[in-house]
Amino acid sequence: xxxxxxxxxxxxxxxxLSTSPHLQSRWTTKQIMWFVVLALLPSVIxxxxxxxxxxxxxxxxxxGFAVGTEALIQYLMKKPIxxxxxxxVITGLLxxxxxxxxxxLVFTALGAIFAIGVGKMLFGGLGxxxxxxxxxxxxxLQAAFPVAITTWTIPNFAVDTVSKATPLAALKFxxxxxxxxxxxxxxxxxxxxxxxxxxxxxxxxxxxxxxxxNWRIPAAMLVGxxxxxxxxxxxxxxxxxxxxxxxxxxxxxxxxxMATDYVSSPITNLGMWIYGICIxxxxxxxxxxxxxxxxxxxxxxxxxxxxxxxNRYTRPxxxxxxxx
Amino acid sequence: MxxxxxxxxxxxxxxxxxxxxAFEVMPLPASVILPLSQHLGKQAKPLVDKRAxxxxxxxxxxxxxxxxxxxxxxxxxxxxSIGRENNSNGYMKEALVIIPAKLKEDEEAPADVTxxxxxxxxxxxxxxxxxxxxxxxxxxxxxxxxxxxxxxPPEGRELESVIxxxxxxxxxxxxxxxxxxxxxxxxxxxxxxxMRALGVQKGIIGIENNKPDAIASxxxxxxxxxxxxxxxxxxxxxxxxxxxxxxxxxxREVPPxxxxxxxxxxxxxxxxxxxxxxxxxKGEPSVTAALTVTGRGIRTPKNLIVPVGTPIKDVIxxxxxxxxxxGKVIVGGPMMGVAQYNLEAPVMKATSGIVVLTKEEVRAxxxxxxxxxxxxxxxxxxxxxxxxxxxxxxxxxxxEAEEYGITVCMECGSCAFTCPxxxxxxxxxxxxxxxxxxxxxxxxxxxx
Ligand code: SF4
Ligand code: SF4
Numbered sequence: 024x025x026x027x028x029x030x031x032x033x034x035x036x037x038x039x040l041s042t043s044p045h046l047q048s049r050w051t052t053k054q055i056m057w058f059v060v061l062a063l064l065p066s067v068i069x070x071x072x073x074x075x076x077x078x079x080x081x082x083x084x085x086x087g088f089a090v091g092t093e094a095l096i097q098y099l100m101k102k103p104i105x106x107x108x109x110x111x112v113i114t115g116l117l118x119x120x121x122x123x124x125x126x127x128l129v130f131t132a133l134g135a136i137f138a139i140g141v142g143k144m145l146f147g148g149l150g151x152x153x154x155x156x157x158x159x160x161x162x163x164l165q166a167a168f169p170v171a172i173t174t175w176t177i178p179n180f181a182v183d184t185v186s187k188a189t190p191l192a193a194l195k196f197x198x199x200x201x202x203x204x205x206x207x208x209x210x211x212x213x214x215x216x217x218x219x220x221x222x223x224x225x226x227x228x229x230x231x232x233x234x235x236x237n238w239r240i241p242a243a244m245l246v247g248x249x250x251x252x253x254x255x256x257x258x259x260x261x262x263x264x265x266x267x268x269x270x271x272x273x274x275x276x277x278x279x280x281m282a283t284d285y286v287s288s289p290i291t292n293l294g295m296w297i298y299g300i301c302i303x304x305x306x307x308x309x310x311x312x313x314x315x316x317x318x319x320x321x322x323x324x325x326x327x328x329x330x331x332x333x334n335r336y337t338r339p340x341x342x343x344x345x346x347x
Numbered sequence: 348m349x350x351x352x353x354x355x356x357x358x359x360x361x362x363x364x365x366x367x368x369a370f371e372v373m374p375l376p377a378s379v380i381l382p383l384s385q386h387l388g389k390q391a392k393p394l395v396d397k398r399a400x401x402x403x404x405x406x407x408x409x410x411x412x413x414x415x416x417x418x419x420x421x422x423x424x425x426x427x428s429i430g431r432e433n434n435s436n437g438y439m440k441e442a443l444v445i446i447p448a449k450l451k452e453d454e455e456a457p458a459d460v461t462x463x464x465x466x467x468x469x470x471x472x473x474x475x476x477x478x479x480x481x482x483x484x485x486x487x488x489x490x491x492x493x494x495x496x497x498x499x500p501p502e503g504r505e506l507e508s509v510i511x512x513x514x515x516x517x518x519x520x521x522x523x524x525x526x527x528x529x530x531x532x533x534x535x536x537x538x539x540x541x542m543r544a545l546g547v548q549k550g551i552i553g554i555e556n557n558k559p560d561a562i563a564s565x566x567x568x569x570x571x572x573x574x575x576x577x578x579x580x581x582x583x584x585x586x587x588x589x590x591x592x593x594x595x596x597x598x599r600e601v602p603p604x605x606x607x608x609x610x611x612x613x614x615x616x617x618x619x620x621x622x623x624x625x626x627x628x629k630g631e632p633s634v635t636a637a638l639t640v641t642g643r644g645i646r647t648p649k650n651l652i653v654p655v656g657t658p659i660k661d662v663i664x665x666x667x668x669x670x671x672x673x674g675k676v677i678v679g680g681p682m683m684g685v686a687q688y689n690l691e692a693p694v695m696k697a698t699s700g701i702v703v704l705t706k707e708e709v710r711a712x713x714x715x716x717x718x719x720x721x722x723x724x725x726x727x728x729x730x731x732x733x734x735x736x737x738x739x740x741x742x743x744x745x746x747e748a749e750e751y752g753i754t755v756c757m758e759c760g761s762c763a764f765t766c767p768x769x770x771x772x773x774x775x776x777x778x779x780x781x782x783x784x785x786x787x788x789x790x791x792x793x794x795x
Contacts, residue, residue, distance in 0.1 A: 037674075038673075038674070038675060038676055038686070038687065038688055039674050039675045039686065039706075039709050039711070040675075040686045040687075040688050041675075041686060041709075041711070042685075042686070042771075042773065042774055042777075043677075043679075043681075043682060043683050043684060043685070043686075043758075043760050043773065044358075044681065044682045044683070044760030044761075044763055044764045044773065045675065045677055045681040045682070045684065045686065045702075045704060045709065046358045046359065046518060046681045046682060046764060047712065047763075047764055047769070048356065048358075048764055048765050048766075048767075050722070050765070050767040051712060051767050051769065052715040052718060052767050052768050052769075054767070055718070055720070055767050105715070108715060148716065149715070149716045149718070150716035150717045150718055150719060150768075151716070237720075237721060237725075285718045285719050285720040285721070286718060286719045288719075289721075290719055290720075290721035290724050290732065290734065290735075291721070291724060291732070292721075292724075292725070295721075334735075338732065338751065339724075339730040339731075339732070340730060341603055341729060341730055341731060341752045341755055342590065342594075342600055342603070342728065342729040342730050342755070343590065343600035343601050343602035343603055343605070343729075344602060344603055344752075345602065
C-alpha cells in the first residue's frame with residue numbers, strides 16, 4: 024500500500040502514513056499459493072506410492088521448467104522476477120500430476136514451457152491468463168504426442184481386475200467396470216495424481232476448510248455431475264453411474280485443483296455455480312457421447328473461455344437495488 | 348442464531364486491551380485547539396475575539412445554517428488565537444485555541460455555563476430538539492452529522508423505529524462497550540428522548556455478541572419500558588454501518604442513494620444517546636469526548652473522557668506515551684480511521700478512539716497482481732465488485748465504473764482488508780468515486 028513516512032519535529036518519531044483500512048487479513052498471495060502446494064502433496068505421495076519413485080522426477084521436471092520459463096520470460100521482458108509467488112510452482116505441479124506415469128521427461132519439459140509461455144505469460148502473466156496454464160500445457164502435449172500421453176502403466180498394489188487402461192477407458196472401450204474402492208485408493212490406471220481419490224479429497228478438504236479454495240465451484244460440479252450423469256444413467260443403466268463419474272478419471276482432481284483456479288474462474292458467486300454446473304454438463308456429454316474416454320480437461324478449458332462472459336452477466340444485485 | 352448481514356469480514360478484535368478499563372476523566376490540558384468545523388456541514392461562526400475570557404460551556408461559535416452545530420468552550424480560559432490549525436482529518440481548519448486563564452488573586456473563575464435541566468419524562472419533542480441543537484451534539488459514529496438535523500425529519504415521513512448502534516464493530520475500540528456497562532440508564536433515557544422527539548414507539552439497541560456483558564447490562568436497563576428491546580447480533584465488520592445495521596436488525600435494505608429515513612429508521616450512536624440524556628437532564632453542552640486510547644503501541648490503554656480540543660499528544664502522554672516500536676497513530680478505528688502525521692491535532696467531538704499500532708503490525712506488504720480470487724467480492728457488504736471497480740478506476744473508464752455502482756461504495760475497507768494481493772482497493776475506489784461524482788456534476792451542469 025502506498026505510504027509516506029514523515030518525521031515530525033515535535034514528536035521526533037517516524038510515523039507511517041497510509042489510508043484505511045489499517046489492518047489486513049492474514050492472507051497473502053504467497054501464502055495462498057504455498058497452501059495449494061501443500062494441498063497437492065498427498066497427490067504427489069500417492070503418485071510415488073502407486074507408480075514409483077521415478078515419478079518424482081517427472082513432477083520435478085515439470086516444476087523446474089515451469090518456474091524457469093517464467094523467470095526467463097520475466098527477465099527478458101525486463102519485469103520483476105516474481106516466481107517466488109509460487110504460482111509457477113503450482114502450474115508445474117499440476118501439470119506433472121496430470122501426466123501419465125513414466126511420461127517422457129523431454130515431453131514433460133516441453134509441456135511445462137508451453138504451459139507457462141503460452142498459457143500464462145502470453146496473456147500477460149499472473150492474473151491475466153484466461154485459461155488454466157497447466158491444462159493448456161496438457162492440451163498441447165495431447166495434441167503433439169497423442170500416443171505417449173495415453174500410454175498407461177499398471178500401478179503398484181494393483182488387484183487382478185485392474186488393467187493398464189484407465190477406469191474410464193476400460194468402461195468405454197471394453198465395458199469393464201472398475202471397483203469403487205480401487206478408485207478411492209488409487210491403485211488403478213491413470214495420470215499420476217488423479218488416481219487416488221482419497222489423496223485428492225484430503226487436499227480438497229484442506230483447501231476448503233482453510234478458505235483458500237471457494238467451495239462453490241466443486242459443489243456446483245458435484246451437483247452438475249449428479250444431475251446430468253445421474254439423469255442419463257436413469258434413462259439407460261448401461262451408462263456410468265454418477266458415483267463412477269465422480270471417482271473415475273480426473274473429475275475430483277479437476278474439481279478441487281483445476282476448476283477452482285482463481286484466475287481462470289468467475290469471481291461472482293452465481294457465476295461460480297453456473298461455471299461449475301456447465302463444466303459437469305460438458306464433461307458428461309464428452310464422456311458419454313464423445314469419442315474420448317475422459318473430458319475433464321476439455322470441459323474446464325471450454326468453460327474457461329466463457330468466464331469473462333459469465334462475470335459480465337452475473338454482476339450481483341447491488342445492496343438495496345431493485346433490479347428492473 | 349444471531350442476526351447479521353451477508354458479506355463483511357472478521358478483523359482481529361483486540362478488544363481485551365482496553366475493555367476492562369473503566370472511563371477515567373483526563374485532567375485539563377495546557378491548551379485546547381477547538382476546530383469550528385467538527386461536524387458535517389457548514390463550519391460554525393466564531394462569537395468571541397482573541398484574548399476574550401470564556402467560561403466552560405460558553406458558546407464560542409454559533410451554528411451557521413441548517414446543517415451546522417455550535418461549538419462551546421470545553422475549558423475555562425482565554426482565547427489565545429483564531430486561525431488555521433491542523434485537525435485529525437489531515438486538513439488545516441479554522442480553530443480557536445484556548446488556554447486556561449491565569450486568574451489574579453482576588454479574581455473569581457467564571458462559573459461553568461449550563462442550560463436549565465429539563466424533566467426527561469415531560470420534555471416535549473420541540474424542547475428536546477431545541478436542546479440537542481443548542482448543546483451542539485453531533486453523531487458519534489464518525490461522520491459527525493449534527494444530531495439535531497436527524498431529529499428533524501422532513502414532513503410526511505413515516506418513521507417506525509430508532510436503532511441505537513451498539514455494535515462497536517471497529518476492532519480495538521471499547522468506548523461504547525464501557526458506556527453500556529457504566530451508563531446503561533443514560534443510554535435508555537437518551538433513546539427514549541430521541542424516540543419522543545421523533546414520535547416513534549419502537550427502540551432497538553443492536554449489540555454484537557462479542558460484548559456479552561454489555562448485552563446483559565442493556566437488557567436489564569430496558570426492562571419495564573414498552574417498545575424497547577436489545578437485539579444481539581453476530582460479530583462482524585462493518586455491522587456498525589447504518590445500512591448493514593438495519594439489514595441485520597430488521598432485514599430491510601436501504602437502496603443506493605437513500606437514507607435510513609427512507610425505510611422508516613433513524614440510527615443513533617451509543618455516545619449520542621448519552622449526550623442527549625446529559626444535555627436534556629443536566630443541561631450539559633457537548634464539551635467532552637469519550638474515547639478509547641489503545642493498541643500495542645501505547646503503554647497504558649485507557650478509556651477516557653477528555654475536553655474536546657485536547658491535543659492527541661497530550662492524550663497519548665496521559666496514557667503513558669508511545670512505546671519504542673510504535674509505528675502508526677490512527678484517529679478513529681483501525682478499519683476506517685485516519686493515520687496521523689501531526690500529533691498536535693486535537694480530539695474532536697466525534698473522535699471515538701486513538702489506536703497506535705506497532706511497526707511490526709503496520710509492516711507494509713508488497714502488492715501483487717490481482718489473483719481474481721473473488722475474496723473482495725465475497726467481503727463487500729454492498730455486493731459490489733471491488734476488483735472490477737478498482738480496475739475501471741485505474742483505467743479511468745468512468746462510465747462503466749458508474750454503471751457498476753462505484754458511487755454506492757461506503758469505503759468501509761472490507762475489500763482491501765481481505766485482499767491477498769494487497770491491492771489498494773479503497774484508494775482506487777475513492778479516486779474513481781470522486782471522478783465519477785465530478786463527471787455526474789458536469790453532466791448535470793451541461794444539461795441545465
Ligand atoms: S470499501 Fe466499498 S467496495 Fe470495498 S467492501 Fe466496502 S463498500 Fe464494498
Ligand atoms: S481480493 Fe484482491 S486479488 Fe482477490 S479478486 Fe479482489 S482484488 Fe483481486
